[in-house]
Amino acid sequence: MSNRLRIALTKGRLQDQSVALFERSGMDCTPIKHPGRRLVHSIPNYPLDAVLSKAPDVITYVEHGTCDLGIVGKDTIMEKGGSFYEVMDLGFGRCRFALAVPKGADFYGTYKTRVIASKYPNVAKAFFVAKGMDVDIIKIEGSVELAPILGLADGIVDIVETGATLKANGLVPIETVAPISARLIVNTASMKLYKNEILDFISRCEKELKEAQEG
Ligand code: PRP
Numbered sequence: 001m002s003n004r005l006r007i008a009l010t011k012g013r014l015q016d017q018s019v020a021l022f023e024r025s026g027m028d029c030t031p032i033k034h035p036g037r038r039l040v041h042s043i044p045n046y047p048l049d050a051v052l053s054k055a056p057d058v059i060t061y062v063e064h065g066t067c068d069l070g071i072v073g074k075d076t077i078m079e080k081g082g083s084f085y086e087v088m089d090l091g092f093g094r095c096r097f098a099l100a101v102p103k104g105a106d107f108y109g110t111y112k113t114r115v116i117a118s119k120y121p122n123v124a125k126a127f128f129v130a131k132g133m134d135v136d137i138i139k140i141e142g143s144v145e146l147a148p149i150l151g152l153a154d155g156i157v158d159i160v161e162t163g164a165t166l167k168a169n170g171l172v173p174i175e176t177v178a179p180i181s182a183r184l185i186v187n188t189a190s191m192k193l194y195k196n197e198i199l200d201f202i203s204r205c206e207k208e209l210k211e212a213q214e215g
Contacts, residue, residue, distance in 0.1 A: 003194050004047040005201060007069040008058040010076075014182050015052060017092040018071045019058040022048075024212075025204040047197065056080050059185070068190035068198065074120045075159055079120045085191055087202060091209055097123055097177035102148050103170050108154055110161040114154040117147030124157035126179045145169040 009015045009032075019029045022043070031041035031049050041050045051067055055076040061067040063082045069082075073093055075084065097120065101107045107114065115136045118124040128135045140147055145165060147153040159180065160166060160173055184205065191198060 003197050004042075004049055005068045005190075005194060005197050006049045006051060006066070008051045008053050008061045008067040009070075010055045010058050010072050010182075011052050012072065014055075014071060014073060014093050017182065018090075021090065021092075021205060021208055024208045037040060047156065048201065059084070062185050062187050065187045066187055068187050068194060070144065070186060071182055072184045074178070074183055075120065075123070077183060077185070078123050078178060080125075081122075083189060085186040086183050088188050090182040090184055090205070091213075093180070093182035095159050095180045097127075097157060098160040098173035099127070099155055099157055099177060100160070100164075100166050100171040100173045101155040101173040103172050105154070107174060115152070116155050117144050117153035117155055118157040119144055120157060121175065138139065145171060194208060 009018050015032075019032050023029050024113065027043050027046045027048065029065060031043070035041060035052065035149065039052055041052075043050065044178070051061065055072050058067075058070040058072040059076060059080050059082045062070040062084050071090065075097065080096075113134055113136055115138060116124050116128070117138045117140045119140055121137045121139045124137050138147065138153060144156045144158050147156060148171060149169060157177055166173060177196070184202070186198060
């Protein structure tokens with residue numbers, strides 16, 4: 001294989017699990033595990049360079065073709081959208097989008113327009129549009145659980161993993177909006193130009209995920 005592929009990895013938890021997957025498939029990820037201040041890392045025994053970035057930037061780099069591949073959560077894909085191939089559910093980073101309200105609140109039992117706070121306004125909007133429900137959506141950047149506590153919103157649409165954050169703030173999930181997990185995405189032109197290299201990479205990941213499932 002002659003062409004080196006470039007992959008954008010979401011920094012943090014997904015980065016660690018991506019690296020673990022690569023290592024199980026025989027890639028030497030020492031440079032990614034000891035990054036220092038460096039942001040681009042070459043895998044010495046496989047034609048792949050890894051870029052570490054924030055989740056929305058993973059999509060931007062893959063869309064623009066500066067990265068051929070990306071690993072990013074379905075949450076970011078749903079919120080940001082974009083033009084790329086979503087080729088594989090990697091199975092890790094599992095959590096869900098949920099609608100949560102203050103404990104005891106009768107969210108659906110009123111005719112007044114409900115206010116929803118979310119870090120993911122597009123996801124929240126699509127959820128309520130599909131229900132045919134008119135809601136006001138307020139974008140929050142930080143801890144969205146604060147919005148109902150402070151009386152700004154009737155409910156939130158947010159990521160729930162263990163449910164501990166909701167519980168600690170007197171909120172209960174009343175509906176799952178969508179399941180979330182890490183996805184492998186591919187630039188549309190790269191898929192044609194570097195088909196063999198990309199298929200090799202995908203089949204390595206698939207093999208490892210299958211073995212882990214059977215495991
Ligand atoms: C997410 C989400 C909740 C928390 C839920 O935030 O916004 O606050 O995780 O997790 P739990 O159900 O296990 O309590 P995250 O930690 O991803 O940080 P963020 O605020 O930077 O999105």
